[in-house]
Amino acid sequence: MLGLSGCATGIVIIVLALILGYILVNGISYLNIDIITQAAKPVGEIGGGMRDEIFGTLILVVLASIIALPIGLLTGIFVSEYAGPKIASAVRFAADILAGVPSIVVGVFAYAVLVRPMHSYSALSAGVALAIIMIPVVARTAEEALRLVPNSQREAALALGINRWRAIAGVILPGAITGIVTGIMLAVARVAGETAPLIFTALGSAFGVQGLNQPIGALPLQIYRYALSPYRDWQQQAWAAAFLLVILVLGINVIVRWVSRRRSR
Amino acid sequence: MMNTIKPDAVLPAGKWDVAEGRRGRIGDKIFFNLTLIFTLLMVLILVGLIIILNIDAWPAIQRFGISFISSISWDPVNEIFGALPAVYGTLLSSLIGLLIAVPISLGCAIFLSELAPEWLSRPCSFLIEMLAAIPSVIIGLWGMFVLVPFIRSPVEKWLGSTLGFLPFFQGPPFGVGFLSAGIILAIMVIPIITAVSRDVMCAVPITQREAMLALGATKWEMINRAVLPYCRSGLVGAIILGLGRALGETMAVTMVIGNAYNLTASLFSPGVTIASKVASEFSEASGDIYIGSLVELALVLFGITLLVNIIARLLVWRATSVRTTGE
Numbered sequence: 001m002l003g004l005s006g007c008a009t010g011i012v013i014i015v016l017a018l019i020l021g022y023i024l025v026n027g028i029s030y031l032n033i034d035i036i037t038q039a040a041k042p043v044g045e046i047g048g049g050m051r052d053e054i055f056g057t058l059i060l061v062v063l064a065s066i067i068a069l070p071i072g073l074l075t076g077i078f079v080s081e082y083a084g085p086k087i088a089s090a091v092r093f094a095a096d097i098l099a100g101v102p103s104i105v106v107g108v109f110a111y112a113v114l115v116r117p118m119h120s121y122s123a124l125s126a127g128v129a130l131a132i133i134m135i136p137v138v139a140r141t142a143e144e145a146l147r148l149v150p151n152s153q154r155e156a157a158l159a160l161g162i163n164r165w166r167a168i169a170g171v172i173l174p175g176a177i178t179g180i181v182t183g184i185m186l187a188v189a190r191v192a193g194e195t196a197p198l199i200f201t202a203l204g205s206a207f208g209v210q211g212l213n214q215p216i217g218a219l220p221l222q223i224y225r226y227a228l229s230p231y232r233d234w235q236q237q238a239w240a241a242a243f244l245l246v247i248l249v250l251g252i253n254v255i256v257r258w259v260s261r262r263r264s265r
Numbered sequence: 266m267m268n269t270i271k272p273d274a275v276l277p278a279g280k281w282d283v284a285e286g287r288r289g290r291i292g293d294k295i296f297f298n299l300t301l302i303f304t305l306l307m308v309l310i311l312v313g314l315i316i317i318l319n320i321d322a323w324p325a326i327q328r329f330g331i332s333f334i335s336s337i338s339w340d341p342v343n344e345i346f347g348a349l350p351a352v353y354g355t356l357l358s359s360l361i362g363l364l365i366a367v368p369i370s371l372g373c374a375i376f377l378s379e380l381a382p383e384w385l386s387r388p389c390s391f392l393i394e395m396l397a398a399i400p401s402v403i404i405g406l407w408g409m410f411v412l413v414p415f416i417r418s419p420v421e422k423w424l425g426s427t428l429g430f431l432p433f434f435q436g437p438p439f440g441v442g443f444l445s446a447g448i449i450l451a452i453m454v455i456p457i458i459t460a461v462s463r464d465v466m467c468a469v470p471i472t473q474r475e476a477m478l479a480l481g482a483t484k485w486e487m488i489n490r491a492v493l494p495y496c497r498s499g500l501v502g503a504i505i506l507g508l509g510r511a512l513g514e515t516m517a518v519t520m521v522i523g524n525a526y527n528l529t530a531s532l533f534s535p536g537v538t539i540a541s542k543v544a545s546e547f548s549e550a551s552g553d554i555y556i557g558s559l560v561e562l563a564l565v566l567f568g569i570t571l572l573v574n575i576i577a578r579l580l581v582w583r584a585t586s587v588r589t590t591g592e
Contacts, residue, residue, distance in 0.1 A: 001485050002380060008372025009381075009389055012455055016396045019407050019452075026410075071303045078300035091304055093578065098311050100574035101567065102513025104540045108547070108563040109314045112321045121548075135307055165296030193400025196515035196540070200548040220402045224516060227406045235410075242403045253398045257391070 020246070027243020030236040035244070039208060040222070046233050050241050052208040053217040056123070059209060060202065060218055061192050063127030064134055069184065071131075072138025076180075079139070080146035081168055092140070099136035106132050107197030115201060123209075123216035126202035130191040137190065141183025145176040182260045189252040193245055195220040219245055318564045325557030333561060339526045339542075341550070346558035348565060350528045354443065354536040355566070358518060359511040361447025361532070362454055366511075367504055369451070370458035377459070378466040379488055390463070397456035405520035408449045413440040413521055416448070421533050436531040441523035444532040449517045454507035461506055465499030465584050466492055499584025505577035509570050515540040539566040 034049040041048030075095070079088045110129035115121055149172050157167035173180075195218075203215040204225065210216075219241055226238035319326075325333065329346065336347020373393065377386045417440030428434045469492050477491035478484075493500070523535025524545055539562050550556045 001489075005372040005376040005380060008369045009376045011369060012373055012396065012459070013389065013392050015452055016392055018411070019396075019399065019404065022407055022411050023403065071306055074300045074303035075307050078304040082297060082300060083304075091308070094308050094311055096578050097571065097574055098307065100509050100513075100570060101311075101314065102515065102540060102570055104513065104515040104543050105314070105318070105563045105567045105570075108321075108543065108560055109317055111547070112317045112560065113313075116321075132310055135310070139307065163290070164293050166292070168296070189398060193402065195400070195402040196544055199544055203548060220400055220516075223406060224402050224520070227402075227409055227520065238406060242406050245400060246403055249398055249400055250395060253395065257394075 023239070023242050023246050026236075026239040027246070030240040031243060032240070035237065035240050040206065040217075042206070043231070048237075050217075050219060050222055050237065052205070053219045053222040053241075054244070055209055056202070056205070056217040057192060057219040059123060059216065060126050060130060060198075061188055063123065063212070064130035064191055065184070065188060067127060067131035068134035068138055068187070072135045072187075073142050073180070075135070075139040076142025076146060077168060077173075079143045081164075081172070092143070095136040095139045098132070099140070101132075102196075103129075103133055103194055104196040107199065107201055110197060110201045118213065120213060121201060121203035121215040123202060123212045123214065126198050126216065126218070127212075129197035129201050130194060133194060133197070134187040134191055137187040138183055141186070142176075142180045145179025145183065146172060148179065149175040178260055182256050185252050185256045189249045189256075192252075193220050193249050195224050199224075314567070318560055318567060322557050322561035322564050324553040325561045328554060329558075333558070334565070337526075337528055341555050344552065344554045346554070348539070348562055350526050351537050351539045351542045351562060352565065353528055354522070355512055355538040355540070355569075357443055357532075357536070358446040358450055358522065358538055359508055361443060362450030362511045363504065363508060365448060365451035366455045366458055366507060370455050370503075370507070371462060371500070373455070373459040374462035374466055375488060378463045379484070379492065390460075393456050393459055396452070397460075401453065401514065401516040402520075404449060404453060405517035408445065408517055408521040412448065413445050416440050416445045420444075425533070432530040433532045436529075436533045438533050439523060439535055441521055442531075442533050442535045443522065446518045446522040446536070446538070447532070449521050450511045450514055453514055453517060454511050457510055458503050458507040461503035461581060462496075462500050465496045465503060465581065468499070468585050469495045496584055498580050502577045502580025502582075502584060505573055506581065509573040509577060512573065513540060513566060513570050515544050519544045539563070 034047060036049060036054065037051055038047065038049030039052050040050065075091065079091050083091060106129050109132070110125045114125035114128060118125070153171055153175055154167065157171040158164070162170070198218050198221045202218050202221060204221050205215045205217045208217075223238045223241050223245065226234040226241070229235065325346065329336070333346065333348050334352065335349055336345070337349045338345050338347050339350070340346070373389075377390055381389065417438050421434075421438030421440070421444065424434045425436075425438060473491045473495055474487055477487040482490065518538055519541035522538060522541055524537050524541055525535040526542075527534055527536050529536075543559050543563050543566075547556075547559050550559055
């Protein structure tokens with residue numbers, strides 16, 4: 001039985017190696033500079049790239065961060081610094097439940113709240129959908145990081161006679177900044193690869209980035225479209241784009257974990 | 266899970282504000298209210314989600330009533346919609362996923378928390394976390410071009426010829442279908458079940474293990490008789506948490522399940538899940554009833570995952586908080 005548990009771990013790592021291996025091999029063999037520098041070509045024309053989609057993903061991630069960071073961060077501060085135990089666990093529970101809402105349902109929500117009233121698919125609605133996915137992640141990690149700040153620091157700050165919000169902003173928050181940044185980066189990595197809520201909010205765009213109230217392309221969305229397309233050229237571009245996305249997402253994950261582990265030693 | 270003493274315990278809130286006079290108190294009030302408002306905003310999003318989905322699904326709810334769940338037709342032309350095949354597909358693919366994922370994940374968790382030395386368990390945990398970080402659409406891409414052909418030709422052919430007398434393994438091997446979707450889901454939920462059950466196992470007090478070993482138990486008996494029973498509810502919570510993830514998983518499943526509105530016992534046949542139905546049709550739907558039906562599907566999915574997640578959270582919380590009260 002003990003051997004079997006080792007085998008189980010082995011299987012999982014082999015599966016991971018298989019997935020990454022295929023993406024690496026296929027991705028690198030189809031990768032060329034056009035993917036980054038060229039816009040998508042219309043159906044039937046060979047070539048083209050994903051310049052606009054890469055740019056679109058950047059815009060969406062920034063937009064989502066602008067919306068989600070204040071909400072997530074201040075929620076984390078509220079739970080860790082102000083709320084009593086009962087309210088804290090209620091808010092924590094709400095955050096966990098929000099984190100468990102399927103991303104496709106979040107997409108439907110963003111569609112109902114923004115796309116329908118505005119009568120247009122838009123970058124803004126996609127940003128809001130991604131923000132809703134980010135908020136609970138940021139809130140929970142921020143709260144956990146804040147709680148790790150030793151209480152003596154809180155008391156020391158307050159003993160100096162400064163008031164509470166300045167103690168939080170000037171002493172407690174800087175003390176937890178590594179953990180908070182870790183959480184933010186992991187949330188960014190998560191939404192950068194998120195596809196389901198974008199299908200009917202961002203929609204994708206054949207005309208590049210036109211504005212926040214217009215449809216916009218995104219890298220994961222384009223991977224989905226191209227993978228399902230019958231054109232060999234597009235499928236190859238999907239592999240190359242998948243390679244870029246994996247490098248981005250896993251890169252963020254590896255760096256963040258490496259840095260936070262070094263700091264915590 | 267340290268129980269931190271809030272500054273309130275040292276100085277009751279409001280008392281020490283006086284020290285800095287009126288200005289400080291105003292700053293504090295503003296900051297406190299700011300955090301409160303944003304916290305309420307997050308809770309409001311959750312509540313708003315439920316309300317908005319209900320409003321948008323209302324035309325369909327009104328039209329079909331309870332028969333929406335039991336009807337098997339999906340006919341946009343005549344505007345007759347039923348959710349049964351999608352609900353069935355969601356449950357079936359998640360069940361297959363769990364059947365594969367649970368033994369593997371528990372094996373991993375036992376290995377990582379009980380057996381592996383530090384130098385081995387650390388990189389292994391890290392790699393499993395990396396598997397969780399790969400975006401769903403990329404797992405789907407891999408599933409479409411690597412897994413599905415593999416499932417079609419050796420796996421389903423072999424299952425069909427050896428176990429073909431069972432209704433699950435009959436029919437032509439398409440490759441895309443419930444079996445592929447289940448395997449993809451297994452890959453996607455293994456990291457979460459492993460991580461949570463590892464944490465739950467690590468929360469079992471060391472005294473339990475030592476007592477068992479002191480009685481002369483082998484390592485396996487110690488795990489089987491002391492560790493696993495002690496954290497059983499936490500492990501169930503971990504599995505249900507994985508179930509919640511599997512039910513709502515969208516992209517990877519949409520890409521390998523084949524999207525046919527089918528209600529069959531055969532695991533080889535293409536099917537559909539709630540999430541894949543919504544993902545593949547929502548942007549092309551028109552008319553209140555059609556869109557309403559898709560939103561109602563999303564609402565059903567939301568309801569199921571909400572229930573599953575609440576149960577899982579309660580179980581996991583109870584299991585991991587045992588440590589803090591026990592010590």
